[in-house]
Amino acid sequence: MDFPHIPPEIQELYEIYDYRHASAILKSEFKEEFDEICDTLNRFRFTRENVIKPGGNESDIPKIISSILRPKNWEEKILTASLMVNKTEEVSSSTHKIDYLKNEVAFDLEWNSKDQTFDRDLYAFRTFYEYRKISVGIILTRSNDLDDYFESLGNYIDRYGQERKIKAKYGASTTHWGKLIPRIEEGRSGGCPVLAFGITKKLIKQ
Numbered sequence: 001m002d003f004p005h006i007p008p009e010i011q012e013l014y015e016i017y018d019y020r021h022a023s024a025i026l027k028s029e030f031k032e033e034f035d036e037i038c039d040t041l042n043r044f045r046f047t048r049e050n051v052i053k054p055g056g057n058e059s060d061i062p063k064i065i066s067s068i069l070r071p072k073n074w075e076e077k078i079l080t081a082s083l084m085v086n087k088t089e090e091v092s093s094s095t096h097k098i099d100y101l102k103n104e105v106a107f108d109l110e111w112n113s114k115d116q117t118f119d120r121d122l123y124a125f126r127t128f129y130e131y132r133k134i135s136v137g138i139i140l141t142r143s144n145d146l147d148d149y150f151e152s153l154g155n156y157i158d159r160y161g162q163e164r165k166i167k168a169k170y171g172a173s174t175t176h177w178g179k180l181i182p183r184i185e186e187g188r189s190g191g192c193p194v195l196a197f198g199i200t201k202k203l204i205k206q
Contacts, residue, residue: 002016003016003018003023005023005024005026005027006023006038007038007042009042010038010041010042010197012202013041013042013200013202013203014041014143014197014198014199014200014203015143015145015177015196015197015198015200016195016196016197016198017180017181017184017194017195017196017198018195018196019184019185019189019193019194019195019196020191020192020193020194021193022136022137022138022193022194022195023195025135025136025193026105026136026138026195029135030103030104030105030135030136032103033102033103033105034105036069036072036074036102037105037107037138039068040065040068040069041140041197043068044064044065044068044199044203045064045203045204045205046060046061046064046199046203046204046205047204047205048153048204050064051150051153051166051169052153052156052166052169059111059112061109061111061112062099062109062111065100065109065140069100069107072102073102074100074101074102074107075100075101075102076097076098076099076100076101077097077098077101077106078096078097078098079124079127079128079131079133096120096121096123096124097124098121098124098125098128101134104133104134104135104136105134105135105136105137105138106124106125106128106134106136106137106138107137107138107139107140108121108124108125108137108138108139108140109139109140109141110139110140110141110175110180111141111142111175111199112142112169112170112174112175113174113175114173114174114175115173115174115175115176115179117175118139118141118175118179118180118183118188119183119188121137121139122137122183122184122188122189122192122194123188123189125137125189125190125192125194126188126189126190126191126192128192129189129190129191129192130190130191130192134192135193136192136193136194136195137189137192137193137194137195138194138195138196138197139180139194139195139196139197140196140197140199141175141176141177141180141196141197141198141199142170142175142176142177142198142199143176143177143198143199143200144176144177144178144198145198145200145201146170146176146199146200146201147167147170149201149204150166150167150169150170151167153166153167154166177196177198180196181196184196
């Protein structure tokens with residue numbers, strides 16, 4: 001195995017990318033939070049119905065993850081900062097939200113959003129990190145290993161009664177492994193260590 005700090009069973013199920021020794025930091029400094037994330041990744045599975053169901057405000061995939069993490073007190077957070085200008089004028093700014101935050105560990109899930117969402121996530125990690133609110137960020141997204149699976153599912157009827165290819169729901173401009181890793185390598189999270197997991201076909205529940 002290439003990642004000595006990550007359980008072998010997780011390495012069998014997911015693609016993994018470790019930026020700035022994120023897994024070592026998690027294992028040594030945030031063992032409880034890392035164990036909870038690993039437990040969530042071990043328990044997570046999805047079905048064909050989860051893939052083809054119209055998402056609305058939130059698809060089934062985030063709901064599955066939330067059902068495991070929310071009871072463990074992983075909370076959605078927004079960081080708000082204030083800046084004093086000329087000692088008199090206060091200007092406030094905020095990042096986009098982080099889906100799940102506990103202690104100093106941030107975790108975001110991107111199953112099928114526009115790929116620019118990764119910029120938002122990594123910027124949020126960077127900002128939280130620079131303000132010393134987190135020590136490490138984790139992103140879960142889908143692996144490109146799923147592309148031929150989506151192709152094999154054929155067509156479905158959308159909410160408007162139109163027949164569409166299932167693969168069309170998961171296009172090149174949506175959030176997937178191939179869009180995430182170059183952004184991390186470019187340093188868009190700044191100095192924040194990031195651990196990425198890619199959802200593979202091994203997680204499909206038959």
